[in-house]
Amino acid sequence: MASTFALLITPVADFDIRDTYADTFSVIDASAPALSVGELSTQRGDGIFESIGVSGGHPQEVMPHLERLAHSARLCDLPLPNIEQWREAIAIAADACGEGEWVIKLILSRGIEHGPTPTAWVTAAPAGDFAAARRDGISVVTLDRGFDSGAPGRAPWLLLGAKTLSYAVNMAAIREAKRRGADDAVFVSSDGILLEAPTASLVIRVGDRFVTPRPGAGILHGTTQISVFSFLQAKGYEAVYETLPASALPRVDAAWLVSSVRLAAPIHTVDGTTLPMDSALTAELNAYLLSPRD
Amino acid sequence: MASTFALLITPVADFDIRDTYADTFSVIDASAPALSVGELSTQRGDGIFESIGVSGGHPQEVMPHLERLAHSARLCDLPLPNIEQWREAIAIAADACGEGEWVIKLILSRGIEHGPTPTAWVTAAPAGDFAAARRDGISVVTLDRGFDSGAPGRAPWLLLGAKTLSYAVNMAAIREAKRRGADDAVFVSSDGILLEAPTASLVIRVGDRFVTPRPGAGILHGTTQISVFSFLQAKGYEAVYETLPASALPRVDAAWLVSSVRLAAPIHTVDGTTLPMDSALTAELNAYLLSPRD
CATH class of the missing domain: 3.30.470.10 (Aminotransferase class 4, branched-chain amino acid transferase, N-terminal domain)
Incomplete structure (x- = not known):
């Protein structure tokens, strides 16, 4: 609005x-x-x-x-x-x-x-009303971000870890996702590493481990993702940064896009493959994200 | 100004x-x-x-x-x-x-x-005063653009052929060039193909052939470069689009960055290697670029 x-x-x-x-x-x-x-x-x-x-x-x-x-x-x-x-x-x-x-x-x-x-x-x-996305989840498609995972390290002028106003590509990726019938996109490096969404961080669950792609790999360090990790660690879960291949995403036990305004949106479909959703944990997570945090 | x-x-x-x-x-x-x-x-x-x-x-x-x-x-x-x-x-x-x-x-x-x-x-x-750049030339450094030469074809959402307002990376590349003591940058794809400058097209000369990187490879089709080609072809030179390896640049017979406002700036140094300059041809070219064109 x-x-x-x-x-x-x-x-x-x-x-x-x-x-x-x-x-x-x-x-x-x-x-x-x-x-x-x-x-x-x-x-x-x-x-x-x-x-x-x-x-x-x-x-x-x-x-x-x-x-x-x-x-x-x-x-x-x-x-x-x-x-x-x-x-x-x-x-x-x-x-x-x-x-x-x-x-x-x-x-x-x-x-x-x-x-x-x-x-x-x-x-x-x-803020917009994101109740449906938080409750019912979102579908995503993976999109090539164009650069390989070594680019951020060797070419800092690409500003890949900065949150700049030059977001035309992020906006174009969301339009491309909608053109393909999905709600959002997840960027993948040209060498097949999971990165982030155009305006959100990716958090996946495999068993009782929660994983986010490493912020060093040319993606933003998500403030909401940091909060999500605190929440999960306080509940006794392991929450870590790792390099994840794109091929892992359709096989995870759950996945979320997390960001400051939409908060935690569970992913129900990635590139046409259905993912499991944990409604109870997601509701608890969003309640936490809506509580006052500093 | x-x-x-x-x-x-x-x-x-x-x-x-x-x-x-x-x-x-x-x-x-x-x-x-x-x-x-x-x-x-x-x-x-x-x-x-x-x-x-x-x-x-x-x-x-x-x-x-x-x-x-x-x-x-x-x-x-x-x-x-x-x-x-x-x-x-x-x-x-x-x-x-x-x-x-x-x-x-x-x-x-x-x-x-x-x-x-x-x-x-x-x-x-x-416009600024670019007389010195047109006459005495400029030094450039080559900088990695992060994406490989196949990215523009497979990922149109990267908007690599569009002249968008998201120019933060172009501006950062020019700052990086100045930090290295050069006047400007020439982008190279991650697989070593010459692309363009952050705000100009690259034209090189090898013998009596003039070459510009192919516009399809994720670079803008330069309006000034098109004019330069008309000028050269009218003089009987061959002027063509080709895929050029970055390793070719220090060995060319001459090179220019051409753009709408600075016009033709001859490159006198690339990554520390001196390039020959053709002052007479450059002067003639800039006189042409300053004449009324439609």
Whole structure:
């Protein structure tokens, strides 16, 4: 749904919480013109972002999201975000969220072309209704991500571990999945290694072991996936990072796509093959993901 | 340099040149807020673009640029641009260009998130001064593009032949080149095939043959490169598309990066190896590229 709240941020290296907000924060109309056509986010997809789930007014996993924003900034040679300033911006946005589930987006752009500073803003919007996906599951198709699993290590300029605004391929992969009659995609490296979904992490279950592809292999380290691992480990399960061949996916005991807003969506079908679903565990997992988490 | 002119466009399927512009064109302040934070160009790099060189008030190669815009739209499942409407928008922008060299950018975004229509605009700005690059040449480093030369054929969702707004990797590659002390980069596929530069096409010379990597191999079909081929063929040279191994580049008789605004920049060094330059031919080529072309 469209954003109902937006806050422009003037990124500063030194942020004093005791100062008035007026200097670095400016609430704007989310549907009104706010960015110039010179914005490099819009001209070049040149910037980074995070999507934070908000449940009952509580923004989830704020620090892991801000740490990943800083990690993306480093990979993209952007000025490091001031964590205190962004925490305050998220708190202001969270105050603007109503009941139920919302999403707060953080965007840090390289700024205006030839301009001196980055541009940054935060938005808040009601989340979509993902009850059916969480309960009934989703179908996925595997799609080739084009690069082999060695590419992220040898070519950091591919920005494969950064959450950049250049998401045209991620969006095209979701359209391709829908064209094939599926709900979502799971990317596979050109040498057949499971990676991630265009906007979610993959978690699979084999027996009492839960496995996620290694974040080093050119995929994002999922904040929700980290929460899911905490939940599973607290229940006594083993939860680990491993290199998984694509051929393993149709033979797992269960699989989920996990992300900040849709949360845990069990996969019921992969490339036409039915997967088992554990409805009780999935419900418990989503209840946990909806509870306040820091 | 910053844009000095901007025109917002309401894309329409049917455009009647006799209608007043007021319905679909709106001149705006290029440095003022114009786009909302809900723009998918800015959130997802989800859109396409073209950069058109303007020389002495004449926008160069308008139809090849519009044909490539339409090609990119097809690959990205965007509504096809109305060619007449865009031609008129370019003519209006060209009228706003002053003496010397300018650049007109066309942007077609998927629009506002959850919105009904694409967003589109055209800008005009004075071009940078590329006299030194055209005369003295540039140094380049080869950089791995991550994908193998078969990827574009088997995975169209990678959008490798589309000129999308998701250019973060292209920008990162140029930063990596400068970090290595070079001026620009030349992408190589993971299986060692020469591709293109982040914002230019590669043309090499071996004897009296001129060669450009095949556009089918996941690279853009360069509008300037097409012009360069016309120029060379009119002079009696052979100019062809071929698959070229990266190992060939340091051994060519000459090489250029050609693009709409910098035009033909001869490469004097590739990965530390000096290449011969043909100053007379390069000067003649750039004079041709600066002459009015359609």
